[in-house]
Amino acid sequence: MPTPPARPIRVLLADDETMIRHGVRLILRHAGDIDVVAEAADGRQAVELAAAHRPDVALVDIRMPVCDGLAAIAPLLALDPAPRVVMLTTFGDEDNVLRALREGAAGFLLKDEGPQELIAAVRAAAAGDSVLSPGVTGSVIARMLHGGDRDGCDPALTDERIARLTVREREVLSMLGEGLSNQDIAGRLGIGVGTVKTHVGAILEKTGSASRVQAALLAHRTGLSS
Known part of the structure; x- marks a missing residue:
């Protein structure tokens, strides 16, 4: 029997600007999946x-308004099943991005990213990968390294x-710090996705990280990634 088609990725879009929602919806509609x-x-x-x-x-x-995206993260993640929460942000909002990551958001995406980046971000989030907009990641990590994120920064x-x-888990953590997807890590290490x-799950549990993004930040803080 032929393999049935995969179920489309179901997306909730939350933004108070109607035009933003309309534009994002049109882009995602053309993705097909x-x-x-x-x-x-x-x-x-x-x-x-x-x-x-x-x-x-x-x-x-x-x-x-009413309830901002930061306040919505915890109740969204408390749902069963919980969605992967990706924050939409703008340049200069690094403080709120850090707060979102501490709350367990799966990542962040600049509002002015291109259509392909938006589609790729949704697919990555649905697959359990982190979503790190390059335009924000460097600033967030720099702020964390210079004291912008104090949670869990005790060196000991x-x-x-x-x-x-394990040694392998440290290798995987280093690659999470580079923003690599599971597929990319598998290809680099020559192992299965x-x-x-399994390694990522163990890393999150052992390090007390709420998400891949928090683990990636930990990799930078400890020098496993640069």
Whole structure:
């Protein structure tokens, strides 16, 4: 029997600007494997619609009225099943990006990224990969390294977390710091994607990281990635 087609990636879009939502919806519609199942104008509505429509990925603007994107992260991640939350941001919003990562967001994407970058980000998030917009990543990491993110920065605690990892897990963590996907890591190490996912799960558990993005930041903080 022929293999049935994969189910489209279900996306919730939350942004208070109607034109932004319209543009993103049109871009994702042309992807073929992505379906925007709900749109919200604020964080509270995003949580309600996510509970009703069960999206795989939630694209959430950081700055919204009533309930902003930052406040929506925790209730979104408390849903069962929980969507992968990707924050939509702009240049100069690094402080809020750091807060979002601490709350467990899967990553961040600049609003003015191109169509292909947007589609790739949704696919990466749905696959469990991190979403790190190059235009923001460098600034976020630099701010963290210079004290912008104090959570878990005790050197002794950080060393203890790294010491829990196997040699292979440290290799994988270093590549997470480079922003590589599971597929890219598998290709570089010559192992299966399933094995990479197992390593990533172990890394998150052993380091106490809430997401791949937090693990990537840890890799930079400890010098495993530069």
